Amino acid sequence: MSIDFNEINYLQDPDQEHLKSDYNQFLMSISGPTVIDISGKDQTRTRVITTLIHGNESSGLIASHRWLSALGSTSRPTTNLRFIFCSPEAASKSPRLTHRVLPGGMDLNRCFGKDIDYGYFKRAKIIEKAISEVNPEVLVDLHNTSGFSPAFSVSTAKNEMALSLTSLFCQSLVLSDIRLGALMEQDFGCESITIECGSSEDAQSHEVAFMGIEKLATLDDISCCHHKLNVDIYLKPLRLRLKPDIELSYSCIDEGRDGVTLCNNIEQHNFGVLRANQMLGWLDDNGLKNLQIIDTNGKNVIDTFFTLRDNQLVTKVDLDIFMATKNNDIAKTDCLLYMVPQNFKL
Template sequence: MAIVFSEISYFKDPSPGSLPMDYQTFLLSLAGPTVIDITGQDASRCRVITSLLHGNEPSGFIAIHRWLTSETRKPATNIRFIIASTEAACLSPLFSHRYMPGGKDLNRCFGSRENSGYYLRARLIADAINRVSPEIVVDLHNTSGSGPAFAACHGINANVLSLTSFFCETIILSAIRLGALLEQDFSCPTITVECGGCNDELAHELAYEGICHILTCETTRYFHQEREVEVVYQPHRLRLKGDINLSYGGQYSGAPGLTLKAAIEQYNFTGARRGEVLGWLDHLGLDNLQLTDEQGKDIIGEYFSVSGHQLLCATEMRIFMATAIRDIAINDCLFYVIKTGH
């Protein structure tokens, strides 16, 4: 599939009847990245909702399609929907590819000085957001594995907490810089929402209900907080070093590199206790892994230890985004950790 990086399609106020009634056909009808503008009651203001920055994270897209094909009321303000990695999402089977084979992760290409390929596409998306001077930006994703919904941000204030409350009960304040859309300065509250697992109907429903809240809310300044939101500070990203092998299983098999528990995703819900076995390591032990703080200091020993070949938790911790999808674990990260004990 040839990809044109320099173009984005724009549509304005499509009628519900003009769009395919199922979201799969709607996806296949899109030629590439697509902006859909909806005129609101107050056309002097605009809110932005993005989806499909990763082609295998469909909840935001499904929710947007559901709203576009069922709603007849005008939203409170103008809305700009941005649908990003359509080519990856269209690969068979639908919504199975995070990005194109041999391509780049679009959500690692924002804020770069490069101006070609996926970096150009990221720049065009950022420009499409900046052009409408948005009141808020919400970037909808799914968790890499099965897990509860949460949000992430790079700055906390009352508006960010209220916006988060439309979707979930937890927000992570992160200083990690990866080239994500979330890291860009749009001069307004900006959050990423990880809606839950990509095959979870509750995740699709959460995205839809959140969108409906955003579109009908009269003001995004000091608006009503739907629920109490817990703020979790400064996660760290556990990764494999270099070309270390990764496998999954139920016991130590002598496999090289790291073997994670096959049920690693369960820790997204429960957290992990000190002494908990998360997997097994070969003779290199913790040298298979890397975990650094914001200053680049190696902190792997503060979180993990080895006994025999067992990978153990050295402290109580919360785990986010643990996944049994090997390609994501290798190319992105194994999971995020936050210390909860000493």
Template sequence: MKYLRFLRNPSATEIGTSVESFLRYLGGPTCIFLDGMDSSRTRAFVTLLHGNEPSGAMALFRWLKSDRQAAANTVCIVASVEAALASPCFSQRMLPGSRDLNRCFRPPFEGDQGRLAREILEILRLYHPEAVVDMHNTSGSGPAFGVCTHMDRQHDALVSLFTRRMIVTRLNLGALMEISEHNYPTVTVEVGGRLDECAHELAWTGLCEYLQRPRVLAGDEADWGVELLRNPIRLELNPGIGLAYSEYPEPTFPVVLRPDIEHLNFGVVQPEVPLGWVNDELHTLFRAQDASGRCAVSRLLRVEEGRLFPAAPLKLFMITTNAAIARSDCLFYAIEQDAAAVTA
């Protein structure tokens, strides 16, 4: 069974008048091939792996409506169309009962989402693009950043089309970007919060740079001024742990985080800054592993009279105030500040 619909050079008049009508026109996961001015090279753009992250789909729709031609052939994959169209539009990360598609890009490719992920990988292998950009929104508000698993000048160059901040991680979650080291330069670009107009605009301007530039990989440049942040640690809730966001402790929830916690995204959070409240032992509530597989919970968090604080200065990102996403994915990523950032 094939999951992807294939289109070639759809005209601006046939794709609808809004991003929602564009998605209804697609109907499901779709691969759109765009002929470029240079037909000897191909790039790939992947978006909507999560149905509640609209900026990439909005940027692609805007590009198709502009009737511009890309510098090179481009394969555009729009993945979780049905989830995006679930009412209200762009509210569902994935359909109920479905796996997170961006955790399915490794064997075994089980279920509909696993088989769709395998088909996307097969399309990329078929066209063997010179670069792959996978565009996302963060669940909470925050600045843009790129993510890669393999650090070199090619990844720096790709991320610099969108932002000057890049996370380098060795986490193996089954995300699309993890194909990068063995295949072609692949980066995840988080353009900012899914409800932020500035994120939609960055997605558009960055996509234009990616599609229009004759060269997007490294050349003779000395550097791109990209800040590199290495080996973030995922803080997750243990299974079955309840979570709320509130200005006060909630006795029925073992973990309560402050409602404005997403404002801490990418700031350095000092140990005296309160994060929320807990009513049990840290290791009962949370789990976190560093790049070596060691438990890192006590390096990230401490408790003082029921209040939750950082255990040391931390740079936090991907903080969300969406409890469902926090429970199913993670609360946030943290980088210990003694792991100093460097500039590429």
């Protein structure tokens, strides 16, 4: 599929003809990044919602379309809202809503904040401009987790607004100092937060996204919402990754495969605790040399958190786990899971 990296489309207060009858028809009707502006009661403020940075993460699309379609001609959100649908080409490729990126394409959420002006980096710049030009009050970036998981949020800073935005959607906040070129990491002069709504295969994830949008649209002051809901905070996540060209498989038994074999119930650990001495899978003769956990100093600290018991991969300390996935492509190109040592939870 050919992509026009210069393209971006704007719609102002679209009617049902533009929104189509359902989210699938709407998706197929847009050809590139699409901005939908909704006029609010207070037109001096704008809140921005981005979605479809990854084409297989459908909850933001489904929830945004549902909210837009239910908006009556006389009903208005509290402030202006700007919705940005970022990668409709990947989302619309058959089978629909199954491609994270187009074949041969790049992960758009690794292209923000770069001084590069072509391809996916250019698209990232166009999206950044569409956010900056409205001087947003907040930015909420809607995603789905790569495996089955409860919803959680990710922010780069612990402050009142990050906690409040989290509480509109869920009750777990991961404070991350990892820098990957994600949209959330950019400075738009406001609080930017990622909401991981849960698995795209779980209808509850779509509901999480919709209810959060509804609250974001109707509340006047969202800065103190977290006082109504306790928010759990997880500090300084680390990524467990394969080293380059290492084979990955999943199984319930040790089948003697090359590389790394993870237990096929790995997703059940998401937002649970892996206790010390718990097994995650099996390794070949290279053992822990198959894996890496890079800290903020660029050092591989795999030995700090994992050890071998014969050829079993075993935890050395108690760990909170999230974003563990059985999606082989994502696990190999991004990471196997994110983790936070238990003493890093507030």
